[in-house]
Amino acid sequence: MADIVLRDVEKYFGESYIVRKLNLEIRHREFLVLLGPSGCGKTTTLRAIAGLEEIDSGEILIDGRPMQSRQAADRDIAFVFQLFALYPHLSAYENIAFPLRATNEKRSVVDRRVREVASALRIEGLLGKRPSALSGGDMQRVAIGRALVRRPKALLMDEPMGALDAKLREEMRAELKHIHIENEATTVYVTHDQVEAMAMADRIAIMNDGVLQQVGLPADVYQYPANLFVAQFVGSPIMNIVDGTVRPGDGCTDVVLGEDDAVQRFPVELYRKMAGRRQGEDRLAIGVRPEGVLVALQPGDGYFPAEAHIIERLGPYDIVDLRFGTQLFRSRTTSGYVDKAGRAVWARLDEKQTHFFDRRSGESLQVRL
Numbered sequence: 001m002a003d004i005v006l007r008d009v010e011k012y013f014g015e016s017y018i019v020r021k022l023n024l025e026i027r028h029r030e031f032l033v034l035l036g037p038s039g040c041g042k043t044t045t046l047r048a049i050a051g052l053e054e055i056d057s058g059e060i061l062i063d064g065r066p067m068q069s070r071q072a073a074d075r076d077i078a079f080v081f082q083l084f085a086l087y088p089h090l091s092a093y094e095n096i097a098f099p100l101r102a103t104n105e106k107r108s109v110v111d112r113r114v115r116e117v118a119s120a121l122r123i124e125g126l127l128g129k130r131p132s133a134l135s136g137g138d139m140q141r142v143a144i145g146r147a148l149v150r151r152p153k154a155l156l157m158d159e160p161m162g163a164l165d166a167k168l169r170e171e172m173r174a175e176l177k178h179i180h181i182e183n184e185a186t187t188v189y190v191t192h193d194q195v196e197a198m199a200m201a202d203r204i205a206i207m208n209d210g211v212l213q214q215v216g217l218p219a220d221v222y223q224y225p226a227n228l229f230v231a232q233f234v235g236s237p238i239m240n241i242v243d244g245t246v247r248p249g250d251g252c253t254d255v256v257l258g259e260d261d262a263v264q265r266f267p268v269e270l271y272r273k274m275a276g277r278r279q280g281e282d283r284l285a286i287g288v289r290p291e292g293v294l295v296a297l298q299p300g301d302g303y304f305p306a307e308a309h310i311i312e313r314l315g316p317y318d319i320v321d322l323r324f325g326t327q328l329f330r331s332r333t334t335s336g337y338v339d340k341a342g343r344a345v346w347a348r349l350d351e352k353q354t355h356f357f358d359r360r361s362g363e364s365l366q367v368r369l
Contacts, residue, residue, distance in 0.1 A: 002062050002076075003028050004049060009058035011044055011210075018044050020210040022058070026154075029108035031180050031187045033197040036207035037233070042190045045207070046156050049188065050079050062153065078147035080157040084139045086131040086146075092138075093118075093127035096145040103150070117145040120179060130229065137168040148179065154186040155348045161196070173199050194234050198222065206230050228362040231287050231355065237319055240293065240329045243359065244286040246274050255354070257286060261325025262304040266351045273367045274356070284365075285357040290319060292353030293331035294347045295338065303346035308338045322347055 004026040011019040019041045025034045034042040047053040049060060051072030067075055078099075086095050093114055100110045118124045121141045122267075131139055140160055147155055161169045163225075175202050180187045191197055197204050198218045206213045206221060214226040225231035229292045231239040245256045253271040255264040296303055308323040313335065320338050322329045322345065331347065338345060356365045 003064070004154060004186065004188070005059075006045070006049070007059040007061070009045070009048065009060065011041070011048060011053065012056050018210050019048070019055075022210075022212055024205055024212060024215065026186060029184050029186055029187065029264075029321060031177065031202045032199060033186065033201035033204050034190045034207060035192070035194060035197040035204050035234075037118050039194055040207045041210040042207050043158055046158055046188060046190050049154075050077050050156050051075050052079070052126065076153045078152040078155050079144055080140075080155070080160045082148045082159045082162050083293050084131070084143045086139060086142060088131050089131055091128055092123065092142045092145075093177055095128075095131070095142050096149050099146060099150045111187075113149050113151075114145075117149045120148075121145050121175070137164050137172065140164065140172070144176070144179070148183060148185075151183070152185075154188065155180075155183075157187065157189045159191055160189075161191075169196070176200065195236060196295040198234070204234075206233065207291070208233075214215075224368075225287075225355070226364055228285060228287075228357050231357070231364075237288055237290050237330045237332075239287045239355070241287045241357075242327055242329075244284055246271060246284060246356070253290065255286065255349070258325055258327050260328045264304075264349050264351075265302055266354075270351075270367070270369055274365070276347050277365050277367060283359045285359045287355040287357060288329075288349050288353055290330045290332040292350040292362075293322065293329050294348050294350055295320065295322070295331050295333050297338075299346050300348075303348045306345055306347045307346050308341055308343045311338060311341055320345075 006022050006024045009019055009022040020046060034045060036042050044053055048055050051070065062075060095116045096117060097110050100113060118127055121144060123138060123141050125136055126134060161172050164172060173196060201218055203215060204218055204221050205215045208229050214221055214230050220228060221234050232241060242257050244258060247254050248271050249265060252268055253266040255266050304324060306322040309321040309323040309328065312319040316335060318333050318335055318337065320331045320333050322331055351369045355369050357363065358365060
Protein backbone atom coordinates (compact mmCIF):
# COMPACT_ATOMS: atom_id res chain seq x y z
CA MET A 1 0.00 0.00 0.00
CA ALA A 2 1.37 3.48 0.78
CA ASP A 3 3.31 5.74 3.09
CA ILE A 4 1.84 9.26 3.07
CA VAL A 5 3.89 12.23 4.28
CA LEU A 6 2.71 15.82 4.71
CA ARG A 7 5.42 18.47 5.11
CA ASP A 8 4.62 22.04 6.12
CA VAL A 9 1.26 21.84 4.34
CA GLU A 10 -0.71 25.10 4.31
CA LYS A 11 -4.12 25.87 2.87
CA TYR A 12 -6.02 29.15 2.66
CA PHE A 13 -9.58 29.85 1.55
CA GLY A 14 -9.41 33.55 0.77
CA GLU A 15 -8.10 35.15 3.96
CA SER A 16 -9.07 32.18 6.11
CA TYR A 17 -6.06 30.14 7.22
CA ILE A 18 -7.44 26.59 7.22
CA VAL A 19 -4.43 24.27 7.53
CA ARG A 20 -1.36 25.65 9.31
CA LYS A 21 2.11 24.20 8.69
CA LEU A 22 0.88 20.62 9.01
CA ASN A 23 3.54 17.92 9.35
CA LEU A 24 2.27 14.36 9.54
CA GLU A 25 3.48 10.90 8.54
CA ILE A 26 0.95 8.15 7.83
CA ARG A 27 2.61 4.76 7.84
CA HIS A 28 2.23 1.84 5.49
CA ARG A 29 -0.89 -0.24 6.40
CA GLU A 30 -1.77 2.14 9.24
CA PHE A 31 -5.30 3.13 10.24
CA LEU A 32 -4.86 6.80 11.14
CA VAL A 33 -7.80 8.89 12.35
CA LEU A 34 -7.88 12.66 11.88
CA LEU A 35 -9.93 13.86 14.84
CA GLY A 36 -11.17 17.34 15.64
CA PRO A 37 -14.19 19.64 15.84
CA SER A 38 -16.07 20.89 12.79
CA GLY A 39 -14.07 23.46 10.85
CA CYS A 40 -10.67 22.44 12.21
CA GLY A 41 -9.22 21.56 8.79
CA LYS A 42 -9.34 17.76 8.91
CA THR A 43 -11.56 17.28 5.82
CA THR A 44 -9.52 19.86 3.89
CA THR A 45 -6.40 17.87 4.78
CA LEU A 46 -8.02 14.65 3.57
CA ARG A 47 -9.12 16.26 0.31
CA ALA A 48 -5.62 17.66 -0.20
CA ILE A 49 -4.15 14.14 0.10
CA ALA A 50 -6.67 12.92 -2.46
CA GLY A 51 -5.94 15.77 -4.87
CA LEU A 52 -9.41 17.28 -4.55
CA GLU A 53 -7.92 20.46 -3.03
CA GLU A 54 -4.75 22.24 -4.05
CA ILE A 55 -2.42 23.21 -1.23
CA ASP A 56 -0.88 26.70 -1.08
CA SER A 57 2.51 25.56 0.18
CA GLY A 58 4.28 22.48 1.47
CA GLU A 59 4.56 18.96 0.13
CA ILE A 60 2.41 15.83 0.02
CA LEU A 61 4.32 12.64 -0.76
CA ILE A 62 2.96 9.16 -1.42
CA ASP A 63 5.59 6.43 -1.37
CA GLY A 64 8.20 9.18 -1.48
CA ARG A 65 6.84 10.81 -4.65
CA PRO A 66 5.56 14.40 -4.63
CA MET A 67 1.88 14.60 -5.50
CA GLN A 68 1.30 18.34 -6.04
CA SER A 69 1.57 18.09 -9.82
CA ARG A 70 -0.58 14.95 -10.08
CA GLN A 71 -4.31 14.96 -10.63
CA ALA A 72 -6.60 13.07 -8.26
CA ALA A 73 -7.06 10.28 -10.83
CA ASP A 74 -3.29 9.69 -10.95
CA ARG A 75 -2.74 9.25 -7.20
CA ASP A 76 -4.21 5.72 -6.90
CA ILE A 77 -6.30 6.73 -3.90
CA ALA A 78 -9.94 5.92 -3.16
CA PHE A 79 -12.24 8.36 -1.34
CA VAL A 80 -15.38 7.52 0.62
CA PHE A 81 -17.62 10.57 1.07
CA GLN A 82 -19.94 11.24 3.98
CA LEU A 83 -23.08 11.26 1.84
CA PHE A 84 -22.50 8.07 -0.20
CA ALA A 85 -22.37 9.73 -3.70
CA LEU A 86 -23.82 6.65 -5.42
CA TYR A 87 -25.19 6.66 -8.97
CA PRO A 88 -28.97 6.41 -8.43
CA HIS A 89 -29.71 4.76 -11.80
CA LEU A 90 -27.21 1.93 -11.28
CA SER A 91 -27.59 -1.19 -9.16
CA ALA A 92 -25.31 -1.78 -6.19
CA TYR A 93 -23.35 -4.22 -8.37
CA GLU A 94 -22.82 -1.62 -11.09
CA ASN A 95 -21.93 1.09 -8.57
CA ILE A 96 -19.20 -1.10 -7.14
CA ALA A 97 -18.03 -2.21 -10.58
CA PHE A 98 -17.89 1.33 -12.00
CA PRO A 99 -14.18 2.07 -11.25
CA LEU A 100 -13.15 -1.21 -12.89
CA ARG A 101 -15.31 -0.68 -15.96
CA ALA A 102 -13.83 2.81 -16.32
CA THR A 103 -10.38 1.23 -16.73
CA ASN A 104 -11.68 -1.46 -19.17
CA GLU A 105 -11.05 -4.42 -16.91
CA LYS A 106 -12.15 -7.82 -18.24
CA ARG A 107 -15.71 -8.80 -17.38
CA SER A 108 -14.51 -11.89 -15.45
CA VAL A 109 -12.14 -9.74 -13.34
CA VAL A 110 -14.89 -7.21 -12.64
CA ASP A 111 -17.31 -9.90 -11.54
CA ARG A 112 -14.78 -11.64 -9.32
CA ARG A 113 -13.65 -8.48 -7.56
CA VAL A 114 -17.18 -7.13 -7.05
CA ARG A 115 -18.30 -10.38 -5.47
CA GLU A 116 -15.19 -10.58 -3.28
CA VAL A 117 -15.82 -7.07 -1.94
CA ALA A 118 -19.56 -7.73 -1.54
CA SER A 119 -18.78 -10.85 0.49
CA ALA A 120 -16.38 -8.95 2.75
CA LEU A 121 -19.02 -6.26 3.32
CA ARG A 122 -21.87 -8.80 3.64
CA ILE A 123 -23.98 -7.21 0.91
CA GLU A 124 -24.15 -10.11 -1.60
CA GLY A 125 -27.95 -10.07 -1.40
CA LEU A 126 -28.12 -6.36 -2.25
CA LEU A 127 -26.13 -6.35 -5.49
CA GLY A 128 -29.23 -6.26 -7.70
CA LYS A 129 -30.86 -3.33 -5.88
CA ARG A 130 -30.62 0.37 -6.68
CA PRO A 131 -29.65 2.92 -3.99
CA SER A 132 -33.27 4.04 -3.51
CA ALA A 133 -34.09 0.55 -2.21
CA LEU A 134 -31.22 0.46 0.29
CA SER A 135 -30.92 1.67 3.87
CA GLY A 136 -28.36 4.27 4.86
CA GLY A 137 -26.02 1.63 6.23
CA ASP A 138 -26.31 -0.49 3.11
CA MET A 139 -25.62 2.52 0.87
CA GLN A 140 -22.50 3.26 2.87
CA ARG A 141 -21.35 -0.33 2.47
CA VAL A 142 -21.81 -0.02 -1.29
CA ALA A 143 -19.83 3.24 -1.31
CA ILE A 144 -17.01 1.58 0.62
CA GLY A 145 -17.14 -1.40 -1.74
CA ARG A 146 -16.76 0.91 -4.74
CA ALA A 147 -13.67 2.42 -3.10
CA LEU A 148 -12.12 -0.95 -2.23
CA VAL A 149 -12.81 -2.82 -5.45
CA ARG A 150 -9.85 -1.47 -7.39
CA ARG A 151 -7.43 -2.06 -4.50
CA PRO A 152 -6.03 1.47 -4.17
CA LYS A 153 -2.79 2.42 -2.43
CA ALA A 154 -4.73 4.27 0.24
CA LEU A 155 -8.32 4.56 1.36
CA LEU A 156 -9.55 7.96 2.56
CA MET A 157 -12.84 8.20 4.48
CA ASP A 158 -14.62 11.46 5.33
CA GLU A 159 -17.00 10.78 8.26
CA PRO A 160 -18.54 7.79 6.45
CA MET A 161 -20.79 6.88 9.40
CA GLY A 162 -22.15 10.35 10.10
CA ALA A 163 -25.62 9.52 8.78
CA LEU A 164 -26.01 6.14 10.52
CA ASP A 165 -27.87 5.35 13.73
CA ALA A 166 -25.98 4.42 16.90
CA LYS A 167 -26.37 0.63 16.62
CA LEU A 168 -25.31 0.56 12.99
CA ARG A 169 -22.36 2.84 13.70
CA GLU A 170 -21.15 0.36 16.31
CA GLU A 171 -21.43 -2.52 13.84
CA MET A 172 -19.74 -0.56 11.06
CA ARG A 173 -16.80 0.42 13.29
CA ALA A 174 -15.90 -3.24 13.70
CA GLU A 175 -16.49 -3.99 10.02
CA LEU A 176 -14.34 -1.12 8.76
CA LYS A 177 -11.43 -2.13 10.99
CA HIS A 178 -11.82 -5.73 9.81
CA ILE A 179 -11.83 -4.59 6.17
CA HIS A 180 -8.74 -2.48 6.81
CA ILE A 181 -6.88 -5.49 8.21
CA GLU A 182 -8.09 -7.87 5.50
CA ASN A 183 -7.09 -5.52 2.68
CA GLU A 184 -3.77 -4.52 4.31
CA ALA A 185 -4.78 -0.96 3.46
CA THR A 186 -3.35 2.39 4.43
CA THR A 187 -6.45 4.15 5.75
CA VAL A 188 -7.00 7.78 6.72
CA TYR A 189 -10.32 8.32 8.46
CA VAL A 190 -11.81 11.71 9.37
CA THR A 191 -14.26 12.10 12.25
CA HIS A 192 -15.30 14.51 15.01
CA ASP A 193 -16.45 11.54 17.15
CA GLN A 194 -13.75 10.68 19.68
CA VAL A 195 -15.43 7.32 20.46
CA GLU A 196 -14.97 6.28 16.82
CA ALA A 197 -11.38 7.47 16.91
CA MET A 198 -10.53 5.60 20.11
CA ALA A 199 -12.22 2.40 18.91
CA MET A 200 -10.74 2.23 15.41
CA ALA A 201 -7.41 4.03 15.19
CA ASP A 202 -3.90 2.64 15.25
CA ARG A 203 -2.92 6.27 15.86
CA ILE A 204 -4.95 9.45 16.30
CA ALA A 205 -3.96 12.86 14.92
CA ILE A 206 -5.91 15.58 16.74
CA MET A 207 -6.45 18.95 15.03
CA ASN A 208 -7.88 22.26 16.18
CA ASP A 209 -8.11 25.51 14.23
CA GLY A 210 -5.91 24.09 11.48
CA VAL A 211 -3.09 23.14 13.88
CA LEU A 212 -2.01 19.59 14.67
CA GLN A 213 -2.26 19.27 18.45
CA GLN A 214 -1.03 15.74 19.15
CA VAL A 215 -0.37 12.45 17.36
CA GLY A 216 -0.23 9.16 19.21
CA LEU A 217 -1.73 5.84 20.14
CA PRO A 218 -5.33 6.07 21.41
CA ALA A 219 -4.21 5.15 24.94
CA ASP A 220 -1.46 7.78 24.87
CA VAL A 221 -3.63 10.71 23.80
CA TYR A 222 -6.16 9.68 26.45
CA GLN A 223 -3.71 9.15 29.30
CA TYR A 224 -1.08 11.75 28.36
CA PRO A 225 -2.82 14.68 26.61
CA ALA A 226 -0.39 17.26 25.27
CA ASN A 227 -2.56 20.24 26.17
CA LEU A 228 -5.90 21.36 27.57
CA PHE A 229 -7.64 21.07 24.20
CA VAL A 230 -6.74 17.39 23.81
CA ALA A 231 -7.55 16.71 27.47
CA GLN A 232 -11.07 18.04 27.06
CA PHE A 233 -11.74 16.80 23.52
CA VAL A 234 -10.74 13.16 24.01
CA GLY A 235 -12.76 11.23 26.56
CA SER A 236 -16.41 10.96 27.52
CA PRO A 237 -17.17 12.53 29.92
CA ILE A 238 -14.39 15.03 29.34
CA MET A 239 -11.56 15.61 31.81
CA ASN A 240 -12.40 17.71 34.87
CA ILE A 241 -10.37 20.94 34.81
CA VAL A 242 -10.05 23.41 37.67
CA ASP A 243 -7.75 26.36 38.34
CA GLY A 244 -5.43 25.74 41.24
CA THR A 245 -1.98 25.96 42.75
CA VAL A 246 0.68 23.63 44.05
CA ARG A 247 2.57 24.62 47.21
CA PRO A 248 4.83 22.94 49.76
CA GLY A 249 3.06 21.40 52.72
CA ASP A 250 4.12 19.71 55.94
CA GLY A 251 6.06 16.75 54.55
CA CYS A 252 3.88 16.75 51.46
CA THR A 253 2.73 18.81 48.49
CA ASP A 254 -0.56 20.67 48.85
CA VAL A 255 -2.61 20.72 45.65
CA VAL A 256 -5.20 23.47 46.04
CA LEU A 257 -8.34 23.15 43.94
CA GLY A 258 -10.02 26.46 43.07
CA GLU A 259 -9.91 29.17 45.70
CA ASP A 260 -9.23 26.77 48.58
CA ASP A 261 -12.39 24.79 47.70
CA ALA A 262 -10.41 21.68 48.57
CA VAL A 263 -6.79 20.82 49.35
CA GLN A 264 -5.25 17.47 48.40
CA ARG A 265 -2.09 16.14 50.01
CA PHE A 266 0.24 14.66 47.38
CA PRO A 267 3.78 13.27 47.87
CA VAL A 268 6.49 15.86 48.45
CA GLU A 269 8.25 14.90 45.21
CA LEU A 270 5.47 16.57 43.24
CA TYR A 271 6.49 20.05 44.41
CA ARG A 272 10.11 19.28 43.59
CA LYS A 273 9.14 18.30 40.05
CA MET A 274 6.98 21.40 39.68
CA ALA A 275 9.72 23.65 41.00
CA GLY A 276 12.03 22.15 38.42
CA ARG A 277 9.59 23.35 35.78
CA ARG A 278 9.37 26.79 37.46
CA GLN A 279 5.70 26.24 38.18
CA GLY A 280 5.93 25.90 41.96
CA GLU A 281 3.23 28.39 42.97
CA ASP A 282 2.09 29.72 39.59
CA ARG A 283 -1.56 29.46 38.61
CA LEU A 284 -2.16 26.09 37.03
CA ALA A 285 -4.95 24.16 35.44
CA ILE A 286 -5.35 20.87 37.28
CA GLY A 287 -7.06 18.05 35.44
CA VAL A 288 -8.36 14.60 36.30
CA ARG A 289 -10.60 12.24 34.36
CA PRO A 290 -13.84 11.00 36.00
CA GLU A 291 -12.29 7.60 36.80
CA GLY A 292 -9.54 9.44 38.70
CA VAL A 293 -12.03 11.09 41.08
CA LEU A 294 -12.45 8.56 43.90
CA VAL A 295 -15.67 8.64 45.91
CA ALA A 296 -16.36 7.26 49.40
CA LEU A 297 -19.57 7.11 51.42
CA GLN A 298 -17.74 7.68 54.72
CA PRO A 299 -14.98 10.14 55.70
CA GLY A 300 -11.45 8.92 55.06
CA ASP A 301 -7.86 10.11 55.17
CA GLY A 302 -7.22 12.53 52.30
CA TYR A 303 -10.89 12.80 51.31
CA PHE A 304 -12.76 16.11 51.23
CA PRO A 305 -16.54 16.51 51.74
CA ALA A 306 -18.76 16.89 48.68
CA GLU A 307 -22.37 16.49 47.63
CA ALA A 308 -23.74 14.20 44.92
CA HIS A 309 -25.43 16.72 42.66
CA ILE A 310 -26.62 14.75 39.61
CA ILE A 311 -26.36 11.01 38.91
CA GLU A 312 -26.37 9.59 35.38
CA ARG A 313 -27.07 5.87 35.52
CA LEU A 314 -25.49 4.27 32.45
CA GLY A 315 -25.88 0.58 33.22
CA PRO A 316 -22.45 -0.86 34.09
CA TYR A 317 -21.36 2.39 35.74
CA ASP A 318 -22.68 5.76 36.93
CA ILE A 319 -21.45 9.28 36.30
CA VAL A 320 -21.86 11.28 39.50
CA ASP A 321 -21.54 15.08 39.53
CA LEU A 322 -19.91 16.16 42.78
CA ARG A 323 -20.28 19.67 44.16
CA PHE A 324 -17.72 21.05 46.59
CA GLY A 325 -17.29 24.76 47.24
CA THR A 326 -17.76 26.52 43.90
CA GLN A 327 -16.52 23.51 41.91
CA LEU A 328 -18.32 20.70 40.12
CA PHE A 329 -16.40 17.50 39.31
CA ARG A 330 -17.64 14.43 37.47
CA SER A 331 -16.76 11.02 38.87
CA ARG A 332 -17.20 7.53 37.48
CA THR A 333 -18.46 5.01 40.05
CA THR A 334 -19.82 1.50 40.02
CA SER A 335 -23.51 1.24 39.24
CA GLY A 336 -25.70 2.25 42.19
CA TYR A 337 -22.77 3.13 44.45
CA VAL A 338 -24.27 6.55 45.26
CA ASP A 339 -27.95 5.87 45.81
CA LYS A 340 -29.45 9.34 45.32
CA ALA A 341 -28.73 12.93 44.39
CA GLY A 342 -28.16 15.26 47.33
CA ARG A 343 -26.33 12.67 49.38
CA ALA A 344 -23.21 13.73 51.31
CA VAL A 345 -20.12 11.90 50.05
CA TRP A 346 -16.33 12.28 50.27
CA ALA A 347 -13.90 12.47 47.39
CA ARG A 348 -10.24 12.70 46.54
CA LEU A 349 -8.10 12.81 43.40
CA ASP A 350 -6.02 9.82 42.41
CA GLU A 351 -2.50 11.28 42.48
CA LYS A 352 -1.37 9.01 39.63
CA GLN A 353 -4.17 10.25 37.36
CA THR A 354 -3.86 13.97 38.04
CA HIS A 355 -2.54 16.23 35.27
CA PHE A 356 -1.03 19.71 35.50
CA PHE A 357 -1.23 22.28 32.70
CA ASP A 358 0.15 25.78 32.22
CA ARG A 359 -2.95 27.98 32.43
CA ARG A 360 -1.52 30.59 30.02
CA SER A 361 -0.33 28.32 27.18
CA GLY A 362 -2.60 25.34 27.87
CA GLU A 363 0.39 23.00 27.46
CA SER A 364 0.83 19.99 29.72
CA LEU A 365 3.73 20.34 32.16
CA GLN A 366 4.41 16.60 31.71
CA VAL A 367 4.62 16.22 35.49
CA ARG A 368 3.11 12.98 36.77
CA LEU A 369 3.60 10.87 39.88
